Amino acid sequence: MDRNDELRLVAALRRGEEAAFAPVYDAFRSRVFTFILRMVNRRAIAEELAQEVWLRLAVRAMSLREDTRLGPWLFTVARNLCLSYWRTRGIEGLHDGDPAIVEQVPAQGASPDRSAESSELRLQLDAALACLPRPYREALLLVGVEGMSPATAAAVCRLSPEAMRKRLERARDMLAGKIKMTRHRGVSRREP
Amino acid sequence: MTGPEQPDDLLLALGDLPAQEPDPARSRAVLARATRTIASRRRLAQKRFVVTAAVYGRLLAPLATGGLSAGFIAAAVAQAVVVLQRAHAGIFGP
Numbered sequence: 076m077d078r079n080d081e082l083r084l085v086a087a088l089r090r091g092e093e094a095a096f097a098p099v100y101d102a103f104r105s106r107v108f109t110f111i112l113r114m115v116n117r118r119a120i121a122e123e124l125a126q127e128v129w130l131r132l133a134v135r136a137m138s139l140r141e142d143t144r145l146g147p148w149l150f151t152v153a154r155n156l157c158l159s160y161w162r163t164r165g166i167e168g169l170h171d172g173d174p175a176i177v178e179q180v181p182a183q184g185a186s187p188d189r190s191a192e193s194s195e196l197r198l199q200l201d202a203a204l205a206c207l208p209r210p211y212r213e214a215l216l217l218v219g220v221e222g223m224s225p226a227t228a229a230a231v232c233r234l235s236p237e238a239m240r241k242r243l244e245r246a247r248d249m250l251a252g253k254i255k256m257t258r259h260r261g262v263s264r265r266e267p
Numbered sequence: 268m269t270g271p272e273q274p275d276d277l278l279l280a281l282g283d284l285p286a287q288e289p290d291p292a293r294s295r296a297v298l299a300r301a302t303r304t305i306a307s308r309r310r311l312a313q314k315r316f317v318v319t320a321a322v323y324g325r326l327l328a329p330l331a332t333g334g335l336s337a338g339f340i341a342a343a344v345a346q347a348v349v350v351l352q353r354a355h356a357g358i359f360g361p
Contacts, residue, residue: 091309093302100298105286112287122289126297133301137308197284200277219281250277 076102076145085143088136096136099145100129106221107149113216114157116205124156150221151231154213161209203253211246218243 076084076098087095107128112121131152139148204212210232217228229239288294326343 088305091305091312093305093309096302096305097298100301104294105288108289109286122293125289126293129297129301130304133304134308136305137312193283196280200280200284204281215278215281219278220284222282247278254277 081145085139089139091137103149107153110216111153127156128153147227147231199254199257203250211249214242215246
């Protein structure tokens, strides 16, 4: 979705045109859901929270600013809902980041001819991401997976760009460390 | 350290992680509910506009013609006080 389309859709949403909702939903549905799923690591919870994100957009559609960027808006709401979920359950640091609770959901649309090596790397990345502490995980999800600029991700996380840059740097190192550890464990297991 | 465990390579590899789709039936239900919500909010906003226009019309028409009675002014001031108190309570409330 280019910026002109986005502005057109925002203008239509501000006028309360329900027809403008479907294109926004189609464009961001799986991205928002995947982000939440990787944040909370539970599919049922992710379904609930994603639904709440879209209903909030529907309720606030007419009060959006005319220059609203839908991606950052949706991811900010999604992130805040994830934080609220953890806060109300008091589970951050308890179950959060425990790889045992990560539900490995098979990727839809994955073609069978993809190399085993890249599939293995994806699995390792997913597992390593799930083990990272929440602030580092969300930074990597927004910048690495969603392709946001660090400045935009900083705005979503309510951080200064400098703080986001440092967080990203640390997150990348932590992820690399986890992957390396996983591979090392894999090699040790294969050796007699 | 070689291969994809280099931090920069990993950041690139993250972009290739596959997206997940929500449950299709639930997805359709969310879309339907959201569009209904937007439509109902629009109708509500239109009603509010009509009511506001009517109220302003009743207030502004006498103002323009200079035909405001003392009772009308007193009622308008009293109403404004109530509205301001409520707004204040809404903003700074408990």
